[in-house]
Amino acid sequence: MKNECLNCACVMKSMQSLKSCQLEQLESNHAVVQFRKGDPIIKQGMFSTNVVFLKSGLVKIHITGPYHEQIVRLAKAPTYLGLPTTIGDKINQYSVTAVQDSEVCFIDLNIFKRVLEENKDFSSHIILELCKSELESYRRCANRTQKQTRGNLADVLLDLSENVFESAEFVLPISQSDIGNLVDASRESVNRLLSELMNDGIIRMEGRKIEILNKSSLQLISQNG
């Protein structure tokens, strides 16, 4: 129990810079909670005074758009969740929902802020993380809006395979309608395009189990729409 934060610190660069006294501060002011697939972890519009750290699992980050809820991205552990939303104002500006069973650590915001002020390295790391995250969001948006659905779908499959599951074979963690949402397309289009990829022998599908048979083709589609 006592070395939980230490464990996280071994994984996250931003936490490695913490001194043991600071780790203890976090230690005694955090709560680890289990979430089941489908459970909401952060809800947009809700008041929150905790920094949320995803220890294990996979989540979707989604935001209320002008017409419908939109999945911004998937995030896998270990990572902070809702840093910008928590630090900015205390009302969550987006939602986070578990798409796989997840383990989440809630850290008191004031303690977190105090540690942030006490430790320059830590705050540098957090700043760096925020910077990267913003740049990433620019890139993601440029992709979403410029590529057509086929290319974005290929990207999602490649991302799941390469970054999330690190395997050519994996089980889709979200429904086709969620995928549609993630690539700004209708559920039907996603379905049709997946069938197309199957027929072309680029992927194999059995239910939600997917195997990427021809990665280079998929990369080509990602590039050329």
Place this chain on the structure above:
Amino acid sequence: MKNECLNCACVMKSMQSLKSCQLEQLESNHAVVQFRKGDPIIKQGMFSTNVVFLKSGLVKIHITGPYHEQIVRLAKAPTYLGLPTTIGDKINQYSVTAVQDSEVCFIDLNIFKRVLEENKDFSSHIILELCKSELESYRRCANRTQKQTRGNLADVLLDLSENVFESAEFVLPISQSDIGNLVDASRESVNRLLSELMNDGIIRMEGRKIEILNKSSLQLISQNG
């Protein structure tokens, strides 16, 4: 000359927290440069060791997408430019171009970082700014992708009127093809939709001079596509 940074500090919340000795540090390590309309201020891919602060003027932030350059947003003074791109790695991750004559202050990155470490309030403000900026980029992306062109165009006009020029009458600072880029539409579509707005008596246009005649209609279009 000597009180230039002080002037900025009067305007920017993040700089108000600076002590006079820290202001002096910035003072002696910055350079103010004038840019003409159309001049590039930050170029994606270039090496940079300066934090860039827009003292006056209006710029467009644009990024290389998979198919073409995309305008992420317009930014008006006073504001930092490319904070995330500069702090993150030193290679600019996006470009900034003046769309009106602008005055820009280049601050040495190391000095900026030192002040960031020395002054907790300052670093808190910067963190806050980065957080807000990331949230804003999520929202912008949700809008871009969910709304159709008519709605996004209405948004641009409203934004220019309300936030940038603070007047119902203003001169478009960018071309129709740039507007198209900003709302993910072709130049032709933008042109047609602008004509439509004119015909419907919602705006008046003479060259690039625009007057919003019916703001509430425009707001309705912004909401309902």
Place this chain on the structure above:
DNA sequence: AATATTTTGTGATATGTATCACTTTTTAGA
């Protein structure tokens, strides 16, 4: 095990926008 609910699969049709092609107007440069 039976029933309700969600997810998936697929055709037919509608539609917002891109693209092409060309002209006119405006702006910038020599």
Place this chain on the structure above:
DNA sequence: TCTAAAAAGTGATACATATCACAAAATATT
């Protein structure tokens, strides 16, 4: 002031993708 280049205006056509409408399959739920 003349000329070249960029920007704006507008029709015709093409196309990716949404939407609608159902059926089949898979998952939850009681």
